[in-house]
Amino acid sequence: MTHDLVAALHPLLTAEASAEAYASGSEPDDLEQAVWVRLLERLETDGPPGDPQRWLRRAVRAEARRSRRTSRRERPYGLEPADDNRPGPEQLVLAAARHRALRDAVRRLLEALLSPKDLTYREIAGELGISQGSLGPERSRCLGCLRRLLAPEVAAREVRG
Numbered sequence: 001m002t003h004d005l006v007a008a009l010h011p012l013l014t015a016e017a018s019a020e021a022y023a024s025g026s027e028p029d030d031l032e033q034a035v036w037v038r039l040l041e042r043l044e045t046d047g048p049p050g051d052p053q054r055w056l057r058r059a060v061r062a063e064a065r066r067s068r069r070t071s072r073r074e075r076p077y078g079l080e081p082a083d084d085n086r087p088g089p090e091q092l093v094l095a096a097a098r099h100r101a102l103r104d105a106v107r108r109l110l111e112a113l114l115s116p117k118d119l120t121y122r123e124i125a126g127e128l129g130i131s132q133g134s135l136g137p138e139r140s141r142c143l144g145c146l147r148r149l150l151a152p153e154v155a156a157r158e159v160r161g
Contacts (some may be wrong), residue, residue, distance in 0.1 A: 005048055009056050012053060012056055013036075016056065017035070020061060020063075024065070024067040026067040031060060031063050034063040034066075035056065035060055039056075042055075109142060112127055113139055121135050
């Protein structure tokens with residue numbers, strides 16, 4: 001029964017959807033699909049319509065009106081997310097994790113270098129898990145960064161005399 005109804009309505013639905021699609025600003029296939037869904041819902045609840053052709057024409061027009069209303073309310077995005085050059089949420093999370101790891105490593109290095117225990121380079125390297133030979137260059141880079149960070153603050157103070 002349902003298969004016969006679908007087969008009988010298919011050519012009419014195709015013609016009606018093609019006729020209404022242009023005015024509604026939608027695709028004929030989208031209208032057809034929406035009407036098929038409506039028909040299936042109707043068949044489950046109320047059974048087949050009494051006059052299937054009339055019901056189909058009304059359903060197509062109703063879906064076309066709904067599509068027009070929806071398209072009037074919808075606004076396009078200014079930029080598509082794929083066109084945006086800003087980093088996405090995943091990149092922001094990964095960058096934040098890298099910064100946390102870097103801050104933690106610098107903090108550990110400075111704590112070890114400025115420890116009141118007066119640790120040797122061998123002890124510091126063992127504590128940090130790095131080679132003893134790379135400790136000197138790391139120390140120099142950290143001190144250089146601190147000098148650059150502190151230079152504007154030191155230069156901004158007034159001379160007392």
